[in-house]
Amino acid sequence: MPTDIRAEIIKQIRRPAHWLLLAVALVLTLTFAYLIPYLGLSGRTEGPGSARGLDAMLPAEFVGSTVAGTPVFLGALAVIFGVLVAGSEYGWQTWKTVFTQAPSRPRVFAAKVVVTAAGTLLLVVTLLAAGAAASAAVAGLQDAPLDWPSPGELLTGAAAGWLITTMWAMLGVFLSVALRGVALPIGLGLVWLLAVQNLLSAVAAPLLDWIADLQRALPGPNAGSLVAALGAPEGAPGVSALTGAGHATLVLAAYLVGFTLLSGWLLHRRDIT
């Protein structure tokens, strides 16, 4: 297993697409969590974040502000990451090259899960570091005090962000294994995250009670609830305190485990054609 993880690291670490995803995540987070709200605050421009208060940009709130993107746009990037990690093996037809080297399929899949989780951890840690730096810069510019969250709050925020992004990444892995490819899984994953979730919450849930109830069991609304509990600004896309943090954590963990087990089972059972 450690050698399979090493193999997976060699494959993933030099892949430019992963670093591009990280850069996009960084730019989007800083833009929508800090730059646009700050410009709006200082009256230099109007934008979707202009109504946010200064408090959300200061160090005390940086954890919630930074992970606020995980229910939707960071989640979308995590889905793409998961699809690239697993689905590319179908696209490049490299599963056969790997499996003829004699490792067991569960071992190879477990290594993929470990590296996927490491990738999302790197994403969350990088975003939190950038968020901390941006919030410190805002505090400096506004002569506000540098009140940092406690280590416990920081750890909780990082863990929550990691849980959410890893869950989305494993959705990507699951879609790519189920559909044995890259393009369709990315397309379907993004349609779910960016369109269907919004339609369900904004259009269907107000009309039908059972869909409103269903929201409590879906991954997106629970991700939104979890980051809301951590201080993510209400009104950010997908952020809404629909359930409690404990409920949300359990639901997200169940999806994470479910996607992982289903993907592993499918990969183990199916022919490599």
Place this chain on the structure above:
Amino acid sequence: MGGMNSPVETTALTKRYGDLTAVDQLDLTVRAGEVYGFLGPNGAGKTTTLRMLLGLIRPTSGSIRLLGRDPGAGHLDRVGALIEGPSFYPHLSGRDNLRALACHAGVGASRVHTVLQIAGLTDRAKDRYNTYSLGMKQRLGLAAALLKDPELLILDEPTNGLDPAGMADIRATIRRLADDGRTVLLSSHLLGEVQQICDRVGMISDGRLVAELSVSELASAGLRIVASPLTEAHECLGALVGADHVHSDGEALYLDAPGDAAARINAELVHSGLAVHELRVREPDLEQTFLELTGGGRRAD
């Protein structure tokens, strides 16, 4: 023959996809140390068979033993394979591709250096895979197959898509590997290829093994003779080589005989007072040989 004397053994191996039977009751035995050519046209079931041997596809029924082991953990430990063309990570160099695969295979990094040398890729090892020519990609595929220093090599159409020089290069490498004592199971749809590097050939059609013969038998392509009167010539040759070995399509006679028998047969026909208008050695041709071996009838060249 069993156990280590037969590195590859299948019994009644079958793979069905719904109503389609891709491989049908295949009994295949490859002897230790030989280069076995698995010959057949595209779609005959060659790749499906090899994928089943390697555990990539689950058989519908039947059994497989590789190097005396049943499928399961470790049954590919001493097996190297190249299936349906090389497939690697395009963003990695040749060396890094092999490093990753060596990690999966559980072999040391020093082996990567060795197989790069065997494949003649040391000079381009640092270059990205997506900059490689098809021939280099194929050689990298061979290098990957050799990572575990395997006793058995399973190669699926390893020269597919290569130019003549690339084909010759790969064939020479395979022959060298076989001369080192490895058993090689090689699929191909190129008769000339199996003639050059194989010891024995199995022919597959519609998923069934329809003939198994040595390469020397396969190379006996035969003679085409146009003589008159044709009926007398047919009787004369029948008396000479046996009636079962002479066939007629009404215009010419087809004789199962080695090419070096042409002069003797010509002399016999002339001596019998028959006019020989044409006598030539038929070049071995996969389709024709295949049709003949499967009883599909004879055709004129």
